[in-house]
Amino acid sequence: MEGAEAERLFGPAAREAAKAFPVDDPRLSLVTVSENVTFRLTDGRTGQDWVLRLHRPGYNSEAELEAERVWTSALRAAGLAAPEPLATRDGRAFVPQAVAGTGEVRLAGVTRWIEGEVLDDFLESPSRTGERPLWFHRLGALVARTHLQSEAWTPPPGFARTRLDADGLMGPAPRWGPFWDHAALTAEDRDLVLAARKIVHGRLSALPQDPAVFGLIHADLHPGNLLVRGDDLAIIDFDDAAFGWRMYDIAVALTHQQASPDFAEVRDAFLAGYREVRDLPEAEAAQLPLFLLVRSLVQLGWLHERPEIDPGEWLEPRIAQIRLQARALLAETG
Template sequence: MGGQMDVAKLLTVYPLRNPEVEFIRHNENMTYRITDRANGKSYLLRIHKPITENLQGIQHTHEGLRSELQLLEDMAAQTELIVQTPVRTLSGRTVAVWESAGEAVPYTLLNWIDGKTLEREDLNEDTGVRMLGRELALLHRFLRQYPDSPPLTRPRYGLDRNIESLERIRYGAEIGIIGSGDMDTIEKSFARINLRLGELESRPELWGLIHADLNIGNMIVTERGFGFIDFCLSGFGFYMQDVAHCALSVRKESRDVFLDAYAQTFPLPAQPIDHLSCFMLAAIFGNYAFQMKNPAKRERIRERLPIVCETYCKPFLEGGESIF
């Protein structure tokens, strides 16, 4: 799948009159911008077929997608948060299915949000940093009270997810793109990360529904303010995971401002910095782990992981300056 003619066929189940198709990218999903030339409205089409098998998960199942899209509909109805809402098919479904050669591939359509992707320059001033912290806190406040009945079919981001990331990174060592010295550093870093984060497992108030993929590409700037997009990986995890992911996009000298703005609306645990450093490093590793089986990314991994080990892992292991 991937040709424009195929995509045009998929769109016939939606209330679109004259759709124009523009390919965006293929990562955890195949994504397209769809513009209905009849009225100028734009949409995001997601075909839920990952580029590599290690990106496949419960979030790509029919029930997983229904849970995600119900969450988006409820968030739009119950909050002022900027959110992409699903477009239902002509028969009223949020998830459609493409069947070919015995394979059933789900796909979904979301309303497009006009705006631009957040850039680090947007966070040069404390005003923008505070706005980001407040928006994340408002998101978490909604997610904390969101009912899990019937149970949501979504991923879980406990310590097992770190173990999975480490296994995927070990594959990089097996095929020769990660040196033995760096792999040893990564192993030790994961051991410390899991030891420190294991301390949080007895704190249920720190755990709940989260976005789980708040890299800077999933944050946008609109006329109404900042918004978060792409809830594809949303699931159950520690709220501080989202905080750490967002903090990676904020200049180090402004991260205290970000935390203060967040804490004014949603509680942080006492002395969170060391745990946030663990989540930040786990997020960096997780990004490489997800791309490890993608041949197009291997040269970048080969170049960047030694820098990560030297810049972040060694100070982290030596108990020196906090990553946060």
Template sequence: MVSRRGQVARVRRTALRALGDFPVGEARLTFVAHGENTTFRVDSGDGRFLMRVHRPNRHGPGVDSRIAVGSELDWLAALQADTELSVPTPIRARSGEWTAVADGRVCSVLGWQRGRMQAAHPRAVHFRRLGGILARLHDHASAWAPPSGFVRMRWDWETFFGNTMEYGGVSAAGCWTLLPAPVHGQFDEVARRMRVVMAGLGSQPDAFGLIHADLHLGNALFDGDAVRVIDFDDCGFGYWLYDLAVPLWEYRDRTDFDAIRAALLDGYGERRELPDITYLDDFIATRFVAFGLWFAGMAQVNPAFGADLDKVMGWIQRSLDRML
């Protein structure tokens, strides 16, 4: 496996080549993160931006990544046009497309979002405000008609538990084989439960629509009274309840969990009628499965993930022991 430093250096060269296709002047790139995508802060005379070099095969077999990423940016553009939500500004390439391709990798550029993450020091007020943001996202998604050719993931049973996705170059089915036996058993139990739950909920508008799918506190930037939402990379069609489960799942074992759960739901309910929350804990368990499969796959290609794999699997096992 190529070292993390070597991987980042290689992707940085790709980012620099792709940047020439965007209306951004001479720029300095600063590494941000190397995970699902590899991202760089771009500082130029034209402003500050975020360059994303997208992982190949991110959106499922047979899906054109340029179309899928372009669809994500279509929603961002619509959110900016139709709402007062603070989301990243998508920047078109000189070609007029949302993306460019360099070295076979799809690349996109967004306006930079400022603010502070509160994931390490969360308070109930952060969850209340996040609940309000989710309600406004869901309101927009419920009313918005996506353009022709709009393609995003469908977060249904097959995507969570079947062999639809690919993580770190490993098929979802292959990721199941990488799990420790106790975790595999727990994931099987969650899959059995959720087959019944999701079948019961169906895909009607009261339960299902276009969701962010990854709006935890690490993807919200707090700046005074403003909350800026980032990282729509997982957005797709799924259950409103899953979007509510995502901000909560990492904090399920905290002593103040009931308070932050109530704050999130109150913030949502102040702006939009809550979906039936009977199965909220089941969707939190589903998030553990989604995260665990993704992490196991990414650990096969990313040394930083590989170094933490045993620790993460142990944490998932302990958490699901208490939930199940």
């Protein structure tokens, strides 16, 4: 969806929703249209910036969105940089907002703007090519810190987030949609993907779900959801946070790097950074290729369910990667 069209559809609703929050002379500018529609909200009196999100209807319930805020608060208490929510003038976390342009009602929420450069953009500079292993080492350590926090933390009663178990990822109605039905797949691709899905579901079903390997994860910690701040990284966009395998979280961080010539170096740097903070047995790390395929498949499902999102040049290389990985999996299992 083009920016002008998104502004036309969602801008009036965002401006109306902003009135519910203690922000004076609110000024909004569109940031992105993805899972949610996100605006930069500036206080015209103080200059303070906030993030206003119009949440996608039917994706996360209000209880699940509240749970997201509970976890980010716990992460901040543990010393990690994560979004800080802003309550409405009457103390609510979210307000329902009608979107006349689409006929929807979306929940609107606001968090403090975190300054920084998106890691994806930061690493695109040719002058920083040699820094990629360094930053993925730092990212590995950061992911490990989130896993340590969630492993030791007990969510409060009523805490609600989805489960990314075998069915949640590879079942008949997976969390992010039937990836095997994406229009870009040929009939041969579809058969290949369905055969791979059956094997992957079986392997996931056999994996343990004890707290050392399965727990609350961000589930979308790719470099587009990390901000560079000096030598540190801040995490944003906890919309997909769920209970799942920690190796899935690791695969998310590395999936987009697979086509890079330095993938092995970046992967090893990430795992080294992770292991400096938290134990990762070799048997668990060996599951990485499986979860890389899982991540690519669920992203295809995500796109299938969101035709308004233009994948640009990303889609065909990813499908080619899926073909290679799925064929290797089928060859491995005979």
